[in-house]
Each structure stands twice: as structure tokens, then as C-alpha cells.
Amino acid sequence: MLFEFPADLPSYIDSDRAKLLSIDGQIYTRCVKCGEEMRCPPEFDAPTRCAACGAPEACQPVVHSRRVSLKCLDNGHVAQVRTSDPGLIACPQCRSGRTTLDEKGIDPPFPTHFFDVLDGYEYGNDVSADANRLLEELQHQNAHPDFQTAMLLMLRFVGRLRKVSYAADPAARCILLNIEGNLYRDYFRRTFVVPAALKSLSRFEEAAALSDHAFSRAAIEHNYAMAAYSALAKLKSEQLVKTLAGFDVRAAGLAAAHRALAGYAGEEFSTRDRELARTHHLLGDLHAVGDPKLCDFDEANRHYAQALQFAGGNGTLSINIAVSRVNALAKQGWPEGAASDQAAKDLEYMLRTPEVGRIWPQQHEPHHYLASYLLRHGRLDEAIREWELAAALAQSDIDRALEEHNLYGRVHEYLPIFSALAAAYARRDEPLKALAATEALRGATIRLHTMSEEERRRQVERVLKAQFEQMLGVSRDTPHTKQLRLPDIEPMLATLGTTVPGAALVSLDVHAGVANLFLDPLKPKKFWSGRKIAHRTWRFDSPGARKVLDKLTDYRQDMSKPGINRNRALTEFFRELDPIVFEPMRKLLQEEGVNDVLLVTPGLLNGLPFDVAAGSATAQQPARSRHRVRQLPSLAVAHDICLRQRNRNGRLLIVGYEGDDLPRVADEVQTLRDAFRENAVVVPDRRLTKVDVLAELAKGYEYIHFCCHGTFDHLFPERSALLLSADHESDAKRVTAKELREVGLQGASLVTLSACSSNLGSFQSTNDLFGLTGSLLRSGARAVVGSRWPVSDAFAGRFMGELYTRIAQHQVDPVVAFDEVCRAASSSEKLENWASFSFVGI
Structure with missing residues (x-):
């Protein structure tokens, strides 16, 4: 399942108490005197006094478990399982997530009515009273230090009430579905967990279908439209939202808001004008949210004007509408004119008037x-x-x-x-x-x-x-x-200067069509006599530059398609990109006279081979730059890597592949064994399983090599995986990025991934490198070599053989060996081969 209770125990529940959690994420006790059950929130110890009959020392814990018959699709293992996890259950033998579950029900069954341990309140009698208590509890969850788990446990509890206590009452289910929709929406706003946004929409849709009252249905439609707006506002990419949802979320939100508007307009009630103002406000926001190229600002402003008319003397609501108009104008780049100037004055007034400014969300x-x-x-x-x-x-x-x-x-x-x-x-x-x-x-x-x-x-x-x-x-x-606290970067730069003497840190930032490049020739602190960071700024204002940068969004997709045209497409792309991105950096490096580069780049630029020099337009293909490039997620992460104790035991772990579709893997494994001899450890075919490979990785090797297939999941990078067998559906014979992150690699000097698309990360400019590379860096590796796009196993085998031969037999540092192999390959191989691998780390 996409979105369920996390596997890690919540921080406020110890392991003994976690064993008492029922399937709805709560703790229950049952009175031996009267037989009634009492619910206890999981952060509290369950008392033994009965809240129903008052009997002391009469309550014993009871766990309502999910009873299933499990069958593993990878090894055929069958087991009867009792669990409090509502999601998929991994096979107890091979840890595969590919299992089928035959539900046998909840054992023991939940009672329809039950009491609250804290004050004896009885759930299951009055859904309105239950809903009010839930909302009171939720006010405390927002300040909870472990908000995610607390909210998920609450969602499971609300779902239990809907499915058990009010299963036969459509009106009650409508109320609880609406609460669940709001919970999922608020959860998504705090965590950006995309499936939560989609569940929010589905819950509101179900609730609206159950509602038989025009006003209530209009309120639920309004909530649906709000959830659609939240998804578009938080995720930024409308195409991503559309892909995940399977439909046009903006259009669905607008349709729901218009239905809400019609529902409110057809009813007479005391707050009618206020609800109409709120709905016009929401329609304006839906027209103005997301990519400016997809917005209809004229329609947004029309709805904002109508919203202000209906708001009348409601100061708070009027200010919120004014805030939205400011957002829309700012998104348009503050176009010249009286509207922008007046909005800016309103903005300054709001900021200088505390009681007004606090309204801003x-x-x-x-x-x-x-x-x-x-x-x-x-x-x-x-x-x-x-x-x-x-x-x-x-x-x-x-x-x-x-x-x-x-x-x-x-x-x-x-x-x-x-x-x-x-x-x-x-x-x-x-x-x-x-x-x-x-x-x-x-x-x-x-x-x-x-x-x-x-x-x-x-x-x-x-x-x-x-x-x-x-x-x-x-x-x-x-x-x-x-008070703003900028990171103290000088000690970090000093550490890098000591670890990588003679190198330069290059940090490239691209925002709103402007590139800023910072270059610091790293030196140990004792040689400093005042720091002067070189800096260049250039703009991407020309239509040609914007056109090339727009191609970045299609770059990964195009490069992921091997074929006779890929090398030509790569060559043309880098020639177009060279004067915009590569040349300004190259000139600055030449001015400073440095060859070693530690490069930090944002978002989509992460996947570009900055070691390519496009050179002359008459050359058949770009050449390799004379600069030796290490790519990094951030200066702080580079600093952390430098401080790690390096494993220097000289041992190499080789993880191969079970299958005939990579026929050269055996030769690649043998080449590495010959280079490292008795220091090479090969995982045998029969042990190429998730369980065995993860256990072997934790034993402490200086070098780790995978030669297999790789996948990169653009939407969920932590699901990216290394496939250990020809059965690509087998979860028991794959290792995901999430699983690699949880392994301690004990300062491995180098991890190499002779697998397709293995050195990619997420598109986000935060450079958190979610994916295989980021997971390996976080689990202790100092550096990772992997591919930027799919690469032939013949070239990958030759490349890795040369790399490890230089490391083992010539005692060459990994980054030097990597640069030498790439440089040698660039004289005889196509660009799509020699530029396919990148070095990330120190």
C-alpha cells in the first residue's frame, strides 16, 4: 500500500507498549467484571480501573489484531499471521513485500460501543459528539513532536469508528469521511506525502456521495476543492499531480468549488454571504495556483473581486482575500501599474500591523x-x-x-x-x-x-x-x-581544504532565471590571509537560453532511452547548453588555475555531466574536460563525509547477478576478483537475496561493487532498486534505496553501481539525493560511482574492471582512478558511454 503506518516505532511509544497496539493504533483494556472495553491513546499508560463500572484492578489489555493467511509470491511460503499493521506484510522468510493476503478478519472483533479511559466517555452512541471529541484531540496533535505518527494513529482510529461503530449509518459515515478527508489534507500540508493528498480527495468524494443535505454537500465539495488546491500549491508541478492522481486535479477542484457555490447560493442561512465569499476566494486561488503559464489570472482576479463584495465587513476574511491577490501579483512578477503598487502598500501595512499580519497563513x-x-x-x-x-x-x-x-x-x-x-x-x-x-x-x-x-x-x-x-x-x-542564522561555512571549507588540498568548491544556484556561481579555492585554515570567494552572475533571459533550460525537464527522460540517436541527441544538447552553463564555470576555473572541482548543483542540474567540455561545434562529439569533478549534494554533507573514519581494510565485496540477460557479468566479477585476489568476497548466486546481501553489506568493506540491473523511480526515489536476478518482479531479490539507507556501511571508501540509472536523485533543488546514491551516502559511504542513464553491460564491465585494477594494483585513490578511466575512454568511446558514470562524494 502507498501510504500506511510507518515501520519505525513512534518516538513516544516504547517497544513493550507497542506490542499492545490494536489494528486501529490504540491501546484497549477489557474489564473482567462488566466486560466493557476502554480506549487509551497510545502515549498514555493504560490504567486498570474500569471507567464503566468503576471496578479497581479489573482491566486487562486486549489487542485487536488483523488475522490473515499470507502467501509469498517469491518463494511460495505460506503462513498464518496476526498483526496490527494495516498495510502489506513482508514474508517472514525472505522479507519480500510481494505477498498475497487472505483476510480472516479482526480477532477479537471490535465492540460497537466502548469507553474512554481518561474520563469514561462512551463512543459509538452519537457521531456528532464523537466528532467533536476527535476534533479536540486533533488540536493537540498539531503540536505533537512526532506529528506524522500521531496523525496516522488518529486516522486509523477514525476509520475504525466509521467501519465498526457506524457501519450501518450513512449519515454518520458521511461525517467521519469528511473528518478523515480533512485529516489527510492537513497531514499532506505538513509532510508532502503525496498519497495523503489523493486519499483526502477520495474521502471527500465518498462523503459528498453520502450527503443528502444541500448545505452539507456544498461544505464537503468546498473541502474537496481545498484539498485540490493544497495538492497543486504544495507540489508545484501540475503534471506530477495529474500523473499521480490519474485526472486533472485543477479541473476537478474548480468543478467542486462551482458545485459548492451553487449549493450555497440555493440555500438561505445566516452565514450565506460569508460562505459565498470563501468559495469565490477559493475559486480565485485555484485559477492562480501552480505554474504561472497554466494560471488564469484574469479569472482569478474576477473571483477575488466577487469574494470581497460578499465578505463585506468581515475584516479577517477580507484580509485573507487581499493576501491571495498579493500572491497572484507576486507570481506575475509584480507587473507595472497601480494594482501592484497598491498591493505592495497593503502588504507593508499588514506586516507593520501585528494584529493584521498574524492573519497571514x-x-x-x-x-x-x-x-x-x-x-x-x-x-x-x-x-x-x-x-x-x-x-x-x-x-x-x-x-x-x-x-x-x-x-x-x-x-x-x-x-x-x-x-x-x-x-x-x-x-x-x-x-x-x-x-x-x-x-x-x-x-x-x-x-x-x-x-x-x-x-x-x-x-x-x-x-x-x-x-x-x-x-x-x-x-x-x-x-x-x-534572527537569521546562516551556516558557518568557513570551518566546513577549512575541513574540505585539508581533505582535498588544491581543489575548489563550486556552488551553482539557479533561481528565477538568474545563475550565481561561487568558487572558493580551498586551502587549509593556517594558510588563510582573508578569504575571497570568486563569484559570477549571469542571466538566462534570452529566448534561446530559456528554450535550452526548458529542455532540462525532458533531459532525463530522453537520456533513459538507448538507441542509435541518443549519442547524437546528447552531443547536440551539450553544445546548446555549453555557453549557458558550462562555459561560465570553465572560464572561472581557468582564471583561478584549479583542476580539482567539488561541485554542488541544484535540482535538475544534478544529472548533467559537468566533466564534459562541449568545445568546437565542428568536433564530432564533446571532449572530456581537463577538470576532475566530484559532485556533492551540499557543502554540509561533504563536511560530514570528510569527518567519517575511513575504512582501509582493502577488502572488496562483489554483488553479482543471477540470470542470463547480463551475459558479461561473470567476466566483470572475475576481473575484479583477479585484481583484489584474496581480498575479494563474492556473494554466491544462491545468496543473491535481499536478506543475505543486506547482511553482507554491514560486515565492513572498504569497497563494494554491484553488477546488476538498476531502476530509478522518479516519483518515489526511495523505491529505486538494484535488481539481483532476472526475475525483476521478485522483491526478495532486489534491494531498494530505502533498505540501503538503513544499512551501516562503516565508512566504505567507494561503492560502485554497475547498473543502469543508478546515480540519479530526485528533481528537488534541496539536493537531498533521495535514491540509491543518497541512501548509500547516508548509510556511511564516502563516495558512490553510478550511471546517469542506461549503459551497455559490455562498456560497464570494461569501465569497472579498469577502475578497480588501478585502485588495487596501482594503489590509486578512487577519484583519481575514476578520472583516468573516463579520460582514457573518452578518446575511443562514444559520449553516451564515457560520460555515463559520475563520481558523487569525496
């Missing part, structure tokens, strides 16, 4: 929008002050993240603020600050994952203290007391 947004207006009108210093405040507010929110899934969504949302701030610093000739702003969010979720125990303990203490003060209302923290 996202406190960082107004400062970001005002900064863009100020910059457009040449007020650079004022714009920087606004962006610094926006970034400080964003940091305050990010600081409260304790889990990677929560942090990822927030970082993605705040990235434009830090990119704009970096560009503004660069314009003011402050490259060190600009580099710090650029790096502030890169690799942020990796950084959280790789924190030391002491760092994580301090982070938890800070978060819990801030949340406690906020709940008590004693926090003195206000938007205008926030």
Missing part, C-alpha cells in the same frame, strides 16, 4: 513577496532585510522538525526564499554570505539523518521546549524577534 510569505517587489524597484538593501526576516521565520519552522519526512516538505517550500536571498547578497557583492544562504537548505534532510546522538538530543530538547512554551502561551518568540 504562512508568516514568511509576505516578507518574501514584499522583498521581490522592492528588488524590482531597485531598493536592494530593503529587499535583503525582508528576505532575511522571511528566511529567519522559515528557519524557525525548520528547527522544529524532528523527522525527515516533515523536514523535506518544509525545506522544499522555503528554498525559493534562500535562493532569492543568495542572489541578492551576490548582487551586493557579498559572496561569502551568498554561498552560506545557498547552502543553508541543501542536503538539509540528509543533515538531520546524519546528526550525531548528542546533536539530535539537543535538537529534541530545543523543539520540545519551544512547543511547551507555545502551548502555555509564555513564548516571547514573535516574527520580529527572529
